[in-house]
Amino acid sequence: MITRFFVYGLAGWCMEIFWTGLGSLVRGEAELRGWTYLWMFPIYGLAILMEPIHNQIRDWPFYLRGIVYVFFIFMIEYTTGWILRNTISLCPWDYSHSAYSINGLIRLDYAPAWFAAGLIFEKIHDLLLRINI
Template structure:
């Protein structure tokens, strides 16, 4: 489980750096400035706890699974961001634009989380084929 936690944490960091760099470029910055936060590593690592959910919803149509992932990711984002806000006074993300809820989730990011959830499934499937899910970490 620890190995998969680290894998998900590192993958999440990399996806976030790629995404923020891409958005920087699309917003006119040719340097493609990208960033993430140390807090995000354990938050992305928590994806290991979603593997049982993936097993339970595996038989559903991909569109329904994607919608489930949107709700799950929003929930994780809201809870972890809210907890960090309580503990340290702020969260790694503070949404001010878009359709946001308390600055912790953005409703207009649903398509991104939909795709991210389905990508997570593919990563989980690949890990399942390896020894990393068999406890041989």
């Protein structure tokens, strides 16, 4: 279980660095700088909590599974952001500039990205089961 937590944390870091690097490409920044925060490692590691959900819904159509993952990821993102903001007075992300933000903690327009991330999570989860981790 600990190993899977670390795998999900690392996978999340890698996906975030890739995502932010794509953002720099869109902004025309040739260095394609991507980044993340140390705080994000345990937050991405919480994907381990989606394993039982995946096991329950794995036979559903992909679009319904994706919607479930978006909802779950929004809950985790909002909750962890709220906890960080209220305990250490900062949150690594601040979406308050977006018209689609809820309290600056989640962005509804990121739903397609979280949809895709949820389906990628399934592949990682299945791989970890296959190699017995």
